[in-house]
Amino acid sequence: xxxxxxxxxxxxxxxxxxxxxxxxxxxxxxxxxxxxxxxxxxxxxxxxxxxxxxxxxxxxx
Numbered sequence: 001x002x003x004x005x006x007x008x009x010x011x012x013x014x015x016x017x018x019x020x021x022x023x024x025x026x027x028x029x030x031x032x033x034x035x036x037x038x039x040x041x042x043x044x045x046x047x048x049x050x051x052x053x054x055x056x057x058x059x060x061x
Contacts, residue, residue, distance in 0.1 A: 020027055
């Protein structure tokens with residue numbers, strides 16, 4: 001695994017941890033809403049997140 005990929009995965013953990021630390025009730029509410037969404041809707045949100053992330057990565061690099 002490259003250093004860049006390892007660093008990126010570490011940053012994901014930091015960001016996820018910050019969300020849980022700063023707003024645990026908001027995270028819980030979001031997860032309750034996610035449980036009620038259809039798998040198709042969740043896939044669309046996931047695909048959008050991937051697309052936005054890839055575009056942002058291209059802009060940064």
